[in-house]
Amino acid sequence: MKTVFGDGVTKEDFEYLLQLVKRETFKKREWVKRDALLRGDGALVEFIGQAYDSNVLTFIGKGWEEDRCELCECDLTLGCVGMTSDGRNWFCISCYETLRGVS
Ligand SMILES: [Zn+2]
Numbered sequence: 001m002k003t004v005f006g007d008g009v010t011k012e013d014f015e016y017l018l019q020l021v022k023r024e025t026f027k028k029r030e031w032v033k034r035d036a037l038l039r040g041d042g043a044l045v046e047f048i049g050q051a052y053d054s055n056v057l058t059f060i061g062k063g064w065e066e067d068r069c070e071l072c073e074c075d076l077t078l079g080c081v082g083m084t085s086d087g088r089n090w091f092c093i094s095c096y097e098t099l100r101g102v103s
Contacts, residue, residue: 006073017070017091021099024085031080031090036063046088071095 005014035047037057045057046064066077069092076082076090083096091099 005071006068008073009071014071018099018102020070020085020089021091021096026083026085026091026096028081028093029084029087031067031076031078031082033062033078034064034087036060038063048088069095071099 009017036059037045037047037052038060039045039057044060044063047059052059066075067082067088067090068075069082070089071091072095074092076092080092082090082092084090
């Protein structure tokens with residue numbers, strides 16, 4: 001069987017993603033930038049409405065500029081179309097179809 005996994009995706013991850021696809025309703029959506037919080041060390045944290053300390057984190061509107069497909073880890077950026085259930089977990093179309101096709 002040809003593997004499409006990204007380097008960081010283990011067999012356990014694959015099983016988890018398989019269950020995720022079975023459990024949740026995914027819709028085809030265009031990827032859009034989301035708000036983010038910038039940490040002092042330069043790392044970005046996604047802003048999902050959580051309370052934060054503005055002395056520690058800086059709000060950056062539309063600062064979250066890319067995601068990766070949970071399975072093959074290809075980049076999903078502005079203008080890409082992918083599959084998502086909650087706007088945070090994303091698959092590229094081909095990985096979603098792969099997961100849907102595994103029974
Ligand atoms: Zn993919």
